[in-house]
Amino acid sequence: MSTLFRNSSPGALTREQALAREKQRAVEHRRQIRMAQELAAQGRGDDTEVAHLTRGELVVPKELQNPEVLAALTLAAAAHNIPLEMLSIGNAQNRINPNTGAPEFGIFGGIGDWFSRNFGVGTANATEQSPSPSAGVVGVPTQEPIDGITVLGSLITDDPSTNQIIGGLHPSVRYDATKFINDVKDQTGQQLRVPYGSGWRSSAEQDSLYTQNRTTPGQPVTNAPGGKSYHNYGLAFDIRGLNPDGKTLKDDIDFQGIAGIGKARGFEWGGNWTNIKDPPHFQRTYGYTTDQLRQMMGPDGKYPTIPGQRNKW
Numbered sequence: 001m002s003t004l005f006r007n008s009s010p011g012a013l014t015r016e017q018a019l020a021r022e023k024q025r026a027v028e029h030r031r032q033i034r035m036a037q038e039l040a041a042q043g044r045g046d047d048t049e050v051a052h053l054t055r056g057e058l059v060v061p062k063e064l065q066n067p068e069v070l071a072a073l074t075l076a077a078a079a080h081n082i083p084l085e086m087l088s089i090g091n092a093q094n095r096i097n098p099n100t101g102a103p104e105f106g107i108f109g110g111i112g113d114w115f116s117r118n119f120g121v122g123t124a125n126a127t128e129q130s131p132s133p134s135a136g137v138v139g140v141p142t143q144e145p146i147d148g149i150t151v152l153g154s155l156i157t158d159d160p161s162t163n164q165i166i167g168g169l170h171p172s173v174r175y176d177a178t179k180f181i182n183d184v185k186d187q188t189g190q191q192l193r194v195p196y197g198s199g200w201r202s203s204a205e206q207d208s209l210y211t212q213n214r215t216t217p218g219q220p221v222t223n224a225p226g227g228k229s230y231h232n233y234g235l236a237f238d239i240r241g242l243n244p245d246g247k248t249l250k251d252d253i254d255f256q257g258i259a260g261i262g263k264a265r266g267f268e269w270g271g272n273w274t275n276i277k278d279p280p281h282f283q284r285t286y287g288y289t290t291d292q293l294r295q296m297m298g299p300d301g302k303y304p305t306i307p308g309q310r311n312k313w
Helices: 015-041 067-078 111-118 120-124 160-166 171-188 203-211 255-264 290-294
Strands: 236-238 240-242 281-283
Touching: 015 171, 160 171, 171 255
Parallel strands: none
Antiparallel strands: 236 281
């Protein structure tokens, strides 16, 4: 008889079922990447890129990018707290769809408004703590091939929105963040989401959140200003539960039970903090403070270069 995972609950998979699901995710990921590459190869002239676009979005060819146009676009992007570079094809700051590897450009609404609507006061005062001197360096779990398919590099969960956000985390944590989300569903039946604004954030986005309920209207979201949050280095993410419909957010989930699964993947849980608890928050610090990570920023200015860790995907 197949055995269920330890601490399993109704809806949990057997080990054999979980292995088959992981293999299916890896196969689907490879198929979608190949499809995007084949489409890119069909471009004419210098058109060698493919992207995910929304009907009605305006593409500005290079020939039309004069200083006046760029200045106006820069101001428009700044109004949404994003750099214009994030909207330029091929830039390191592009949001990448992890299913296809192609860039996508939706702004998805204001980040501060999203936090106010979805987290509210209950978790708004949470802050990212620096590790204790005894924190040490977190070990990275090994990865094994499944029937000849190596799942290293597969960033597929069963929630497309979560796939997008995980694809923006620091390269060293993307695999384990994906496995964490999948482990929770496979072992407990609970689907999680890492919502927009809950993964990597720029320092400007962090400052925008920090000013809420201080110098700007809105509910408080964080006690960490720009550069002082592990989110700013792609090493932290927040989770929410999804209802069975896979779309609407769930008001309460068993964070305590989920925390153990996150710890097994090498993540520190905000619910264990002694002063201000933050149950939705998971992070991996590698024993570095945010001040130290700021001094380790790589050439792209987005992620720190962490010794001994995967710094490129």
